[in-house]
Amino acid sequence: MMTARAARLHAFGEADELRIETIDLPEPAPGEVALRQTAVGFNFIDIYQRKGVYPLPLPTGLGFEAAGVVEQVGPDVRDVRTGDRVAYMNAGVGAYADRRNVPADKLVVLPDGVSDEAAATLLFKGMTAQYLVRKTHKVKPGDLVLVHAAAGGVGQILCRWAKDLGAEVAGTAGGPEKLAVARDAGCDFVIDYRQGNWVEAFHEATAGRKARVVYDSVGKDTFLGSLDCTAPFGLVVSYGAASGPAPDISPELLNKKGCLYLTRPSVFPHNADVATFRANAAELFDAIARGAVTVPIGARFTLDQIADAHRAAESRATTGAILIVP
Ligand SMILES: NC(=O)c1ccc[n+]([C@@H]2O[C@H](COP(=O)([O-])OP(=O)(O)OC[C@H]3O[C@@H](n4cnc5c(N)ncnc54)[C@H](OP(=O)(O)O)[C@@H]3O)[C@@H](O)[C@H]2O)c1
Incomplete structure (x- = not known):
């Protein structure tokens, strides 16, 4: 069996409750793929979850978005192939890891013009901006x-x-x-x-x-x-x-x-089904390709420095996006 290094939370609280552990990674189940993650995004919601403001069942992984390469495809997966570069923003918590199994219908294949790092820093935040300016209020x-x-x-x-x-x-x-x-x-x-x-x-x-x-x-x-x-x-x-x-x-x-x-809207219901999610992502990737949307990476951390990443965000010390490199 494969293993993965992942950040785990056993109690809600300060950033040092986040521990890096080695966990077993089973073969991908039907509908899932095994990902080697190359870039992981940090989002402010991760802090709300770590503190228990948005409580999760414990123990838990944390993190919502990442990009990586498909290493293995489980049974019944049709629209994603081994070797594809992909990203996700809503596959359940647990993105703070170097490897992970993810349902294929939560993945979007990255176009050539969007790097893994751009995807991991832009997908969750960009899809949030997408519904806010295009749906919640159509900005004119x-x-x-x-x-x-x-x-x-x-x-x-x-x-x-x-x-x-x-x-x-x-x-x-x-x-x-x-x-x-x-x-x-x-x-x-x-x-x-x-x-x-x-x-x-x-x-x-x-x-x-x-x-x-x-x-x-x-x-x-x-x-x-x-x-x-x-x-x-x-x-x-x-x-x-x-x-x-x-x-x-x-x-x-x-x-x-x-x-x-x-x-009081949320990004997840705006991307609840796979067709809408991929159509919204295509609009975001188009905005990135046109240069309309960018976000500089304000700080980089390794997976082992995940608690530092949380402290930096919480202290308002960062601008732009925080990237975690597994
Ligand atoms: N509803 C949705 O669909 C959805 C989806 C994604 C994100 N969000 C929300 O969008 C916001 C931005 O997320 P992000 O990941 O891009 O984070 P971020 O904007 O990079 O970081 C949060 C910023 O909030 C400001 N802030 C004001 N008061 C603060 C306080 N007391 N403590 C900490 N920060 C404070 C800080 O900027 P200043 O120092 O300039 O004040 C800080 O840099 C978050 O509130 C997040 O929950 C909502």
Whole structure:
């Protein structure tokens, strides 16, 4: 039997609860393939799961996305072959590993123009940006869009993609270096939300115009301010909680703030069946090939340094994507 090196979690808690272990890897079951993983993506959701904010049955692996090469194909697999370069973003937790068996219908074959590293850093975050700008709100030329944590992984992709669709983009980030990154990612206006009253700073920057759509992944610290930055009949998209969950509000508050719409979407239902997943991925790969979507790799870690990767992300020290090389 093959073995794999994988990060395992036996108790929720701080980053040092993550242990690298050698585990048995059985032959791929019907419908599965065995992957040798070459690049693993880090996502903020991994922190929520490690801490037990989104509880998982323990012990567990962790990590949602990776790219690699198909080494062995199980029975009844038709659309993926040995030697294919592939990636996934929704095959259950356990991507922090050098080898893994994955259901073939969770895989997308990578086109030549998309490297393993790009796929592992862009698939989960890019598919998130894809539904946010193409489905949750179809961004149009002339829209004013506000993106929080604009220097982050999803944030940078969102800014670039919204810009590519013709929007004017305002982005928040913490500190001058991150503001520069947000500007490079296409923001027309940048606001440091760790300094003073960021809602006023947003109104000053846009000369009083409010956003058609606000993409809020920060939650607790920004959510109420986001309502004040949204134009009448505009949409607030609460899609993350990096600072903690957004507060409970009464529907009446949406009336008072300008008949606003509020949604709390997730990437997984947007990619629930294999045909939709692969069609959305094709749209993302097209945006990557056109150069509309990129995200610089802000930090690299080995699998053995996985706890350091978590600490870096949690301390807000990173910009762009974090890559884990098994
Ligand atoms: N709903 C969905 O479908 C979906 C899918 C994927 C990701 N997400 C969400 O999208 C967000 C971005 O994910 P990502 O992986 O690309 O991470 P990321 O943006 O690279 O990192 C999170 C960023 O949030 C900001 N932040 C604000 N307050 C924070 C706090 N108290 N602690 C830590 N960070 C704080 C930091 O930027 P500053 O230093 O500039 O504030 C930090 O860099 C996350 O909230 C994630 O949960 C949602």
